[in-house]
Amino acid sequence: MFSPARAWREYPQRYRLEAAKCTECSKILYPPRLVCPACGGRTFTPEILPREGKVVTFTVIRVPPAGFTEQTPLPLALVELANGVRLMVQIGDVENPETLEIGMPVRLEFRRISWDGEAGVIFYGHKAVRAGS
C-alpha cells in the first residue's frame, strides 16, 4: 500500500515537516490542504513545524498491524507542537513504557518508521523522543 510514488510525494511533510499557514486566519495545516477547515480560506504561505511539543495522549501497541510486527511493543502518541499543531507519531527511545505520561515534553527527530513493505521501500519520518534525553 505504501508505494515508492506515495513515499516520494510525501517527502515535504515527512522529511521536512512542511505545513501551510492560512493567510486569512493564520491556522496552520499539517498536512497542507486546498481549503482551510477553520475559515474557508484558500491561500496559504509555507510554514515549517517546530520540533518541540508535548504528549496529549499515548498508548503502547502490543498487537501490531501488518508491517510493524518487528516493532512491538510500539509506543505511539498524539503530540501537540509549540504552535498548537497536533500530529500522530511513534515515540522513540522508550526503555520503560511505564514512564510515559500525558504532558511529557518531547522533541521530533528524523527516524526510520517502517521497512520491508510490499515494495521493499524504507519509510522515514519523524518520531517523538523525550525532550532533554
Place this chain on the structure above:
Amino acid sequence: MRDVAVIGIGMTSFGELWETPLRSLWAEAALAALDNAGIDSVDLVTIGCMSSGLFTGQEHLASLLADELGMAGVPATRVESACASGGLAVRAGFAEVASGLCDTVLVTGVEKMTDVDGADATYALGTAADAEWEGFHGVTFPGLYAMLARIHMQKYGTTREQLARVAVKNHANGLLNPHAQYHLKVTVQDVVNSTLVADPLCLLDCSPVTDGAAALVLTTAERAREIAGDKPVVVITGSGMATDTVTLANRADLAELGAVKLAGERAYAMARRKPEDIHLVEVHDCFTIAEIMATEALGFFNPGFGGSAVEKGLTSLQGKIPVNTSGGLKSKGHPVGATGVAQVVEIVSQLRGEAGQRQVQGAKIGMAQNMGGSGGSSVVHILEVV
C-alpha cells in the same frame, strides 16, 4: 416523507464461521429477513460492508449478492462508512422508502473477516483511520481507542475497573443471545488480567474478529399495517447521521464523540424524542471505552458519568436504560459491515417482545447507534412500536 416500518428481520449466528463464504452468510440473513416479512420480492437491496476487498478479495458486491438471491435485475447499492457501513445501509433504505423512490427495500450488512490472518485483519480495520497520517506510523484501532480512553480517564477519573464492567455486563447479556459469538461469563478480574492489546486496553476490552450478516425488510408503515394483522408494527421514527474528523489530531474535543452526539441530536429531533423517552439502546461498543463515551454523547448520562453509570448497574438488563441487551459488539461479535444492521435486528426483536430471556419488559421505544473508525462517522436510529 412517508413513515417507514421494519417488517422483517434476520441474522446469521455470529462467530468464526470457517466453513461459510461471504455470499452464503449474506444470503442466509437475507432469506431469513424476507421469510420473516413473508415476502419474496423487493424494489432495492442495500448492502453495508466495510472491506470485502481486503478481507476476501471481492468487490462489486451489490450485484454479486443480488444475483446470489436470484434477484439479478433488481437495483442494488453497497454503502461504506467503515464500521458504520451497516447503519448507513439502514439509513439508505429508510431514505428510499421515506422519499417514495421505493416501496420495499431489503437492507443488509455483511462482513467475512476470518479469511485473513490477525495482522492482515488488524491492517484492514486500520484503513478506517487516516492511512497516511495515522496508519503510516503503525497505529491500530485498539491504539486509537486506548488514546481516547486515556484522555477520558485523565479528564473525568474514569477507572480501569469501570471499563472492565462494560465487558462484564455485555458478556452477561450475550449469554442470553443464541446468535452471540461468545457465551462466556467474564469477571472484572478476567478483563483486567487479560493480555494487554494497547495500554490501557486489554484483550477483553476489545470486540472480536467475526464473520456474520444481518438483514431487514423495510416498507411503508401503511403497507406494514395491512400485512401485520394483530402483530405490532415497528416504525423507524428517527434517523441521524454525522461525520467528524477521521484523524484524532484534528478532533476538537478528544473526551467526546462529536459525530455520535450530532447524529443522536438529529435522530431525536426527527423522532421528537429525548434521551429519557428511550427504553433501551444498542451502542457501538467496539471497545469498552466506546460504550461509556457513546452513552454520554447520546445524552443518557452527563459527560464523565458514563463510567460510574455502568458501575451502578444503570445500563444493565434491569437498569434505568439497558445498554446492549444483545451482548453488544463485545460479546455478540463485530462483523463490521453487519453490526449496524444487527443492532436494529435486536431493537426490533425487543420492541416485538420476541427477545426471550433478555427481553426488556414494556420496551416500546429503542435506539441503535453505529459508529465508524475512531468516531469519524456515526449513524443513529430510533424505532418505536405503533
